[in-house]
Amino acid sequence: MITRVKIRKLVQFWPLFALGLIALIVLLPGVFTTKDPYSLDVINRLQPPSWEHFFGTDEGGRDIFSRVVYGSRITIGSAVLIVSISATAGILLGAIAGWFGGRIDGFLMRVLDVFLAFPYLVLAMALAASIGRNMGSAILALTLVWWPSYARMVRGQVLSIKNELHVKVSKTFVTSARQMLLWHIIPHTRRTIIARVTLDIGYVIIAITGLSFLGLGAQNPSPEWGLLIANARPYVLVGWWYSVFPGLVLVLIVSLIVAVGDKLSKETSW
Amino acid sequence: MSSILKRAPAAFSILKKKFQPFVSSLLWMLVVVWTAVTLTFIMSRLIPADPARLAAGLQAGQEQVEEVRKQLGLDRPLLEQYANYLSGILRFDLGKSIQTRQPVIDDIREYLPATLELVFAAFFTITFLGILLGVLWARFPKSILSKSLSVFTVLGVALPVFWIGLILQVIFAANLKLFPLAGNLPYSKYQVESITGMGTIDSILSGNIPAFKTAIFALVLPVTALVISQIAISIRLTRSSMASELQKPYINAARARGVSEWRITVFDALRNALNPVITMLGLQFGWLLGGTILVEVVFSWPGLGLYAFNAFRTFDYNPILAITLVITIVFVVVNQLVSMLYPVLDPRIKK
Numbered sequence: 316m317i318t319r320v321k322i323r324k325l326v327q328f329w330p331l332f333a334l335g336l337i338a339l340i341v342l343l344p345g346v347f348t349t350k351d352p353y354s355l356d357v358i359n360r361l362q363p364p365s366w367e368h369f370f371g372t373d374e375g376g377r378d379i380f381s382r383v384v385y386g387s388r389i390t391i392g393s394a395v396l397i398v399s400i401s402a403t404a405g406i407l408l409g410a411i412a413g414w415f416g417g418r419i420d421g422f423l424m425r426v427l428d429v430f431l432a433f434p435y436l437v438l439a440m441a442l443a444a445s446i447g448r449n450m451g452s453a454i455l456a457l458t459l460v461w462w463p464s465y466a467r468m469v470r471g472q473v474l475s476i477k478n479e480l481h482v483k484v485s486k487t488f489v490t491s492a493r494q495m496l497l498w499h500i501i502p503h504t505r506r507t508i509i510a511r512v513t514l515d516i517g518y519v520i521i522a523i524t525g526l527s528f529l530g531l532g533a534q535n536p537s538p539e540w541g542l543l544i545a546n547a548r549p550y551v552l553v554g555w556w557y558s559v560f561p562g563l564v565l566v567l568i569v570s571l572i573v574a575v576g577d578k579l580s581k582e583t584s585w
Numbered sequence: 586m587s588s589i590l591k592r593a594p595a596a597f598s599i600l601k602k603k604f605q606p607f608v609s610s611l612l613w614m615l616v617v618v619w620t621a622v623t624l625t626f627i628m629s630r631l632i633p634a635d636p637a638r639l640a641a642g643l644q645a646g647q648e649q650v651e652e653v654r655k656q657l658g659l660d661r662p663l664l665e666q667y668a669n670y671l672s673g674i675l676r677f678d679l680g681k682s683i684q685t686r687q688p689v690i691d692d693i694r695e696y697l698p699a700t701l702e703l704v705f706a707a708f709f710t711i712t713f714l715g716i717l718l719g720v721l722w723a724r725f726p727k728s729i730l731s732k733s734l735s736v737f738t739v740l741g742v743a744l745p746v747f748w749i750g751l752i753l754q755v756i757f758a759a760n761l762k763l764f765p766l767a768g769n770l771p772y773s774k775y776q777v778e779s780i781t782g783m784g785t786i787d788s789i790l791s792g793n794i795p796a797f798k799t800a801i802f803a804l805v806l807p808v809t810a811l812v813i814s815q816i817a818i819s820i821r822l823t824r825s826s827m828a829s830e831l832q833k834p835y836i837n838a839a840r841a842r843g844v845s846e847w848r849i850t851v852f853d854a855l856r857n858a859l860n861p862v863i864t865m866l867g868l869q870f871g872w873l874l875g876g877t878i879l880v881e882v883v884f885s886w887p888g889l890g891l892y893a894f895n896a897f898r899t900f901d902y903n904p905i906l907a908i909t910l911v912i913t914i915v916f917v918v919v920n921q922l923v924s925m926l927y928p929v930l931d932p933r934i935k936k
Contacts, residue, residue, distance in 0.1 A: 432617045434916040436875025438624075441909040444897045445628040521745050525879055528747045529894060544748055548883070551751055552759050559755075562748035569743035577739070 330575035334513075337568060340384060341391050348381035352538050361554045371556040373546065383561050386538035391568070393450060394519040397457045402512050405465020406504070410496050412466065413473030424470070427463045435460040436522060443531040450539070453532035457522055461515070468511065472504040479503075507580070514576030517569045524565065540565050610921050621913040625906040626670050630663075632902055639683060639900065674910070680903035684895060689907045692892060697911065698782025699769055700888030703880070704873045706804055707811035711873075712866055715816050716855075719823020719862075723831060724850055734820060741817025746876045750810040750883035757806060767885040770800040807884045811876055815869055822865050826858040860931055867923035871916045 340347060350368075356376030364371045370379035412420040442456035476482060477500075485499045524541030526532040533539030535546070540561055547558035629636065637654035638645070645653070654660050658669050673679070679689040722731045758766040770777070770784030775796035780787050784800035830836070831854050839849050881890030889908055896904040 429617055429620045432917055432920070433621070434871035434874050434912055436872065437878070437909060437912045437916075440875070440878065440893070440897075441625070441628060441905050444905050445632050445902070448897070517743060521743070524745055525747060525875075528745075528879060529882065529897060531897060541745075541747075544745075544751065548751065551755055555755055558748070558751045562745070562752070565745060565748065566740065566743045570740050573742055574739050 330578055333571050333575055337387075337391065337571070341388050344381075344384045344388060348378070348384045350378040350381040352377060352382040352385040353536055361550060361557070363554070364556050364560075370560040371554065373543075373557055374550060379543075379557060379560060382538035382543060383540070383564050386540050386543060386561070387564075387568070389450070389533060389537060389539045390520055390524060390541070390565075391516070393454050393523055394516050397454055397461060397519050397523070398512055398515045400458050401462035402465050402508065402515075405462040405467075406469045406501060406508065408462075409466035409469030410473050410501055410504075413470040413477070414492065414496055414500060420470070423466070427467055430460075430463040431467065433460070436525070439522065440526065440529065440531060443526055448531050448534065450527075450533045450537070453523060453526045457519060457526070461519065465508075465511075468507065469501075469504055472507055473500055476500060476503050510576055510580035513579055514573055517572040517576065520565070520569050520572070606925075610924070614917050614921055617917045618910075618914055621910055622671065622674055623667075625909055626667055628909075629670075629902060629906055636902065639902065640681075679907040679910075682896070682904050683901045684899050684904075689903050692904065693889065693907060693911055695782070696887065696889045696892045698888075699784070699886060700874075700877055700881070700890060701915075702783035702785065703804070703807055703811070703886060703888060704870070704877050706808045707815070707873055707877075708866075708870055710808060710812050711816050711819055711869065714812070715819030715866075716823050716859075716862060718816075719820045720827055720850065720855060722820065722824040723827035726828075734824075738817040738821050741813065741820075744814050745879075746810055746814035747879040747883050749813050750807065750880055753806045753810055754883070764802050764806050765799075767883075769803055769887050770796060775799065807880045807886055810880050810883070811873060814876060815872060819862060819865055819869065823858065823862050826861050827854055830854040830858040856930065860927065863923055863926060863930065867920045870919045870923075874912050874916055 354377065356372070359368075359372050359376040360374055362368055362372040362376075368378050368380060370383060373379055373382070408423060412423040439453075439456040439460045442459060443453045446452035446455060482499060485495065489495045489499060520540075523532060524539070524544070527539045527541030528545045530545065533542045535542065543561045544558055544565075547554075547561070550557050635650075637657060637659050638650050640657060641650045641653040658666060661669070677690050679693075681687065682689050682692055685692055718730075718734060721728075722734050725731060754766055757763050770788065772779055772784075772787075775788070775793055777784075777787050777791050777793055777796045780790055784803065785797060788794075788796035788800050831850075836849055836854060839853055840846075844853075877888065878890035878893055880886065881888050882894045885891065889911070892904060893908045895901070896908070
């Protein structure tokens with residue numbers, strides 16, 4: 316009888332399991348595959364999926380499954396990096412604008428409005444192309460276009476928290492604005508921010524694979540997912556597995572992350 | 586005469602009231618466009634390569650490079666260069682493309698229509714289908730359609746447009762051979778005169794039915810890829826907005842008066858639920874402009890995106906900056922037009 320209740324309780328935590336599994340793949344790719352994602356084996360090029368190669372092999376005879384597994388580190392890792400930098404910058408600036416109000420707020424919001432009026436993906440592409448075509452510049456470009464939305468969101472949150480009772484109370488004993496923001500304001504925005512960060516990691520994965528697909532991000536022989544799919548393009552008619560499997564894994568992981576983010580933003584009990 | 590003069594201030598204030606939103610949105614567009622111009626200028630100075638050397642060609646000697654530098658005004662102080670850049674843009678001078686050896690503005694004139702054709706076709710499909718499916722979902726939440734939509738809308742945001750494009754090519758072009766694998770309407774083959782640069786419209790204008798059919802078939806797969814990757818958000822938003830609207834008392838009141846369900850859904854609830862959807866659609870236009878670059882690469886669609894892609898590959902910076910500028914302007918203008926739609930759709934906003 317214990318099992319049914321316990322299982323139901325466990326099922327409620329599925330987002331945690333899902334994210335945990337993804338984190339495990341990113342951190343310990345060696346556990347999931349024994350093959351080297353870089354070693355060439357030209358004799359076995361473009362082999363269809365088999366027990367030896369779950370996802371088949373690519374034009375250099377490399378095992379696509381292990382390339383996808385190792386690529387997760389680059390793709391998901393850089394998405395996490397982009398979102399965490401832009402969230403940090405956005406939270407700080409948004410909180411400062413919302414808390415102090417007045418001229419700082421007015422100025423910052425005007426700047427944000429201009430930034431948010433740009434088609435951000437196009438801007439990121441142009442930036443990445445100008446700075447240099449590598450993963451670093453793709454990450455920098457996406458961070459530059461991503462942080463304004465966080466600042467806007469956190470500012471709105473701060474404005475609504477500002478007048479709550481606990482803030483008024485803490486005003487009586489907190490002296491510095493820094494302490495106020497870091498200990499009494501920002502922590503109260505965590506729920507919205509965590510949900511938003513989760514969702515955004517999914518969206519940034521899509522964006523960064525797009526940049527890599529255009530050759531503006533990762534460069535060969537990196538197993539980055541967007542680049543994998545770009546490499547698969549010439550073989551789309553002779554080796555369907557080459558483009559299908561990396562894409563399927565990408566879709567699966569991103570939809571999982573987005574579903575978790577959706578759940579987090581609807582849930583209020585944590 | 587004097588009465589007219591007396592009335593003049595009142596008339597003026599009415600005029601001012603009418604045109605103030607227009608003027609302020611025009612000013613706002615100018616600010617955004619100016620920022621875009623400045624940003625592209627900054628980007629052009631961030632470029633790791635020497636623009637003079639790029640323009641002179643790889644084989645050019647040091648003296649020739651210096652010559653080109655002088656010609657392009659790159660030896661001047663930065664502020665003067667910026668002023669030159671601004672005045673160049675006002676004269677529609679965006680520099681030359683290294684790759685096509687043409688002024689960039691001519692290239693853009695050539696490639697923009699094909700991109701707009703793609704984007705507008707996708708945009709109208711998303712608007713129509715997104716709102717329709719969202720309304721159906723809100724209206725019949727227990728139907729099979731709604732259940733499959735709830736799955737699709739989660740998957741839909743996770744589908745990268747370039748991958749969908751590849752899959753569509755594999756299924757519908759390579760295996761089923763229903764649609765062409767890539768490319769636009771071949772103008773010379775059908776002897777269609779290029780008037781607007783958009784295949785579908787040109788073939789209609791010249792009354793060429795087979796060409797029109799080819800043009801439509803060429804559009805189907807790229808537009809489908811764009812629609813699949815973007816429609817989920819507008820379906821979800823329409824649904825949630827409609828669902829909350831359908832719960833409001835005025836719907837019950839309309840029901841009590843015996844208004845038909847169909848009329849209630851379309852004329853009462855939908856009209857009020859549309860505002861957030863319209864805002865989202867305006868933003869989606871920008872995502873489509875970004876997505877179209879990827880789609881054009883996959884489908885070799887001869888538009889701005891493919892042109893940009895080739896510029897990325899060959900380090901051809903003038904086109905990259907010009908495309909950023911053009912796309913930003915299109916995006917800002919469309920969003921302003923969308924925001925002008927609000928008062929038309931929702932009279933409450935006028936106050």
